[in-house]
Each structure stands twice: as structure tokens, then as C-alpha cells.
Amino acid sequence: MAKSYKDIIADTSSNIAKLRKGIPETMQGFYALSGAAGKAGVLDEKTKELIAMALSVAARCDPCVGYHAKALVKLGATRAEVEEMLGMCVYMGGGPSLMYAAAAIAAYEEFGGEKAPA
Template identity: 40%
Template sequence: MSKMKQSIDEVMEMMGDLSKHQPESLRHFNAFMGEVLKGGVLDTKTKELIAVGTSITARCGYCIALHVKKALDAGANRDEIFEAATVAMLMGGGPAMAHIVEVKKALDEFA
């Protein structure tokens, strides 16, 4: 299994386990995430590109993998995703730039 897909699968498995112990908390978190990322004034693709950038500045490898995949699924292309990544680099500096490696891995795997 590929590294980025494995990362997503591991977190999804953990969320399944967590839902057994904290079902209401996880249900509310998932509902909130779905509400935030659905299309509104900003379409889903734009929101996922924002999520890619914030995932980079948060230095969350799993988040990067998930939101690159979701951005691609929403119609984003490599250039749009890399442009969002450079905005994150502006705000997050060198550490954010280093996490763009994870963006490239996810693009190579999912695009």
C-alpha cells in the first residue's frame, strides 16, 4: 500500500476506534468538518485548497494527504495545489516549505 493512502487509512481506523469510546464527539466533529467543507459562497475545491495550505502550516502529514486527495477529487489540478502550497510557505516559512514534500508525494500518488 502506498504511504499517503496508508496514512489516511490509519487515521480512519483510529477514528473508527475513537467512535466506540467517544461516539458523540466524533459524530459532531465529522458533522462540523462536512459542514465547513461543503460548497457555499466558496466552492468545495477552493475550500480544499485552503485546507491544503492550512495543513502545511499545521505540519500535519495526514491532513496534507487527505486534503490533497480531496482537492483533486473536487477538481483541483497540480498547479493549483502547488500554488496553494506556496501561499502556505509564505505564512509558514522554511518548515512549511519542507512539508511541501508531503504535498508532492500525495500528488504523485493520487493524481
């Protein structure tokens, strides 16, 4: 059965909500770090999300792939941009990164990103 990244991030978000109640200060700190790191500066938000997706592929983190695929679609990343970034992932990470690059492009499509030409 194929993975559904929408389901993965829905389940993960539900569990993160539990952590927000149990360890609120830690979670506030994490979200502050996330906001500060992701904010546009010398690099724009889309570039930072492309980097985050590359790191998600390298770490083989399914929820991370889902969250960053969704963000890339929202930020208007083109399929060509995502594919070029995934090419660097494969180059740097070999076969395991190729498997997650395939998953990342599927997640990008699942969240409404551009489909591959027929």
C-alpha cells in the first residue's frame, strides 16, 4: 500500500498536539526556532523549504517529507525546482536518498503540486 503523506502528517500533528500539552515550553521553543529559521532573510522562504526537504530526504523522515512537500506547494515551488533539489539529494545520498526522493515527489504531487508530464 502506498503511503499517504496527508495521513502521515495528520497523525503526526495529532501526536504533536499531545506533546504541546505535556511539554509546552519545549514545544514553544521548537516553534520559535522553526519560525526564526524559516523566516525570509538573505534566503527566501521557498529556498529554505527546498533545503528543509533535502534534509528530510537525507534523514528519511516521512512526516518531515510530508510537511515540507505541503509547504513547497503552498510557496509555489515548481516541479522543476523540486526535482532539481531531489537530484542533489540523490547525488549526495545515493540509493537510499533516491528512494526518499521518489517518496518526496509523490508527497509534492499529493499536496497539489504539478504532476509529471504524461
